Amino acid sequence: MSDARVIEHLNGLLADAVIYYYKIHNYHWFVKGHRFKELHETFEGLYESAHQDLDDLAERVLTIGGKPLGTLAETLTHATIKEETQTRDAEEMIRLTLADLKTRVERIRAAADISDEQGDRGTTAMLEDLIQRIEKTSWMLESAFGTPS
Numbered sequence: 001m002s003d004a005r006v007i008e009h010l011n012g013l014l015a016d017a018v019i020y021y022y023k024i025h026n027y028h029w030f031v032k033g034h035r036f037k038e039l040h041e042t043f044e045g046l047y048e049s050a051h052q053d054l055d056d057l058a059e060r061v062l063t064i065g066g067k068p069l070g071t072l073a074e075t076l077t078h079a080t081i082k083e084e085t086q087t088r089d090a091e092e093m094i095r096l097t098l099a100d101l102k103t104r105v106e107r108i109r110a111a112a113d114i115s116d117e118q119g120d121r122g123t124t125a126m127l128e129d130l131i132q133r134i135e136k137t138s139w140m141l142e143s144a145f146g147t148p149s
């Protein structure tokens, strides 16, 4: 139904969504400070929506006849999002989350260009919807917690 390049790109996006999903759990668990409750809940909302994204991406791969990445080991080799290995303060967590959302959107755009080129309208529509949702999330996160300019 679709070509191998689209599947490969979707698996890359899946890998990013999976690593981001766990990284945001890390922030949900370890955030500290006077805004704890607000940030703890915000990170929960973010990882819940990433869970939806990763499920949608994997199921799109299956829909077009591909095989989604099924192990964390494979996922790590396909991700551009880096796992969190340090202790961060709340401000850094927000900054890094915004940077990761930007990285995800850029990679989704590149994938949408490929699916569009291949005439795979279902994948393109799904990716455009995903771009729009992540852009909105970034705006909300920036508005609530970003560094005031």
Ligand SMILES: [Fe+2]
Binding pocket: 028, 044
């Ligand atoms: Fe929790």
